[in-house]
Amino acid sequence: MSINLIQAEIVGRDLIEMTVTDHGVPVRVRFVGCDDFAREVKQCYLSHGPNPKNWPLPLGTSHSALLLKEFILKCQGKWQEVYTEQELCHCRMVQAQTVEQAILCGAHTSEAVSRWTSAGTACGTCKPTIEQILEARLLD
Ligand code: FES
Numbered sequence: 001m002s003i004n005l006i007q008a009e010i011v012g013r014d015l016i017e018m019t020v021t022d023h024g025v026p027v028r029v030r031f032v033g034c035d036d037f038a039r040e041v042k043q044c045y046l047s048h049g050p051n052p053k054n055w056p057l058p059l060g061t062s063h064s065a066l067l068l069k070e071f072i073l074k075c076q077g078k079w080q081e082v083y084t085e086q087e088l089c090h091c092r093m094v095q096a097q098t099v100e101q102a103i104l105c106g107a108h109t110s111e112a113v114s115r116w117t118s119a120g121t122a123c124g125t126c127k128p129t130i131e132q133i134l135e136a137r138l139l140d
Contacts, residue, residue, distance in 0.1 A: 003027060008071035010063060011103050016041060016071045018052055026051050037064040044068070051075075061138050066104050081113060082133045091122030099130060103137050 007017040014033030020026050029052060031041050044055040052075040060066040075080040088096040094117050104117040110130045114120040120127045 006071070006074045008067050008074060010067055011101060013065065013068055013105075016067065018075060020072075026053075034064075036062065037067065038066045040068055061108060063104050063106065063110060066137055080136075082136045083129050089119035089122075089126040091119075091126075092118045092120075094119035096127075098134075099133060100137075103134060108134065108138060 001023055003019050004022070005017055005019055007015070009015040009017075010033075014031075014037040016031040016033075016037075017078070018026055018029045024070050029045075029050065031038065039135055040058060044052070048055045052072055055068075055075075057072055058068045070079060083096050086095055086097075088094055088099050096107050099113055099119050102113050105116075106111045107116045110120060112137075113130050113134070114127075120130055
């Protein structure tokens with residue numbers, strides 16, 4: 001039997017992960033983070049049980065809600081990356097991960113993403129992709 005890890009993270013801030021067996025049986029859920037994130041996770045656990053597959057998707061666009069939404073969708077096997085390459089903005093050499101993290105932390109418009117990361121501030125070819133990621137992340 002091997003163990004798999006399902007994880008969602010705002011690097012250096014909040015992290016939630018679940019270890020599961022090959023057959024999808026949850027072994028353990030672990031999280032670290034701020035009080036707001038801990039409160040959301042505990043609320044799900046107490047109201048809906050220990051298996052994150054059964055947790056409802058959180059509403060809203062707080063960093064906690066967005067991160068928990070990603071985690072629950074991953075646990076349910078429904079998470080879809082909008083952009084799968086490493087580098088999203090080739091002009092500024094900005095990684096997709098950097099854009100995703102900025103959105104999780106509160107950059108909720110393409111202008112904000114550009115200000116925080118510099119992605120999209122040259123030729124603009126990557127802007128539609130940034131907007132697709134924003135839409136996927138922020139849509140309830
Ligand atoms: S590819 Fe992002 S600004 Fe050109």
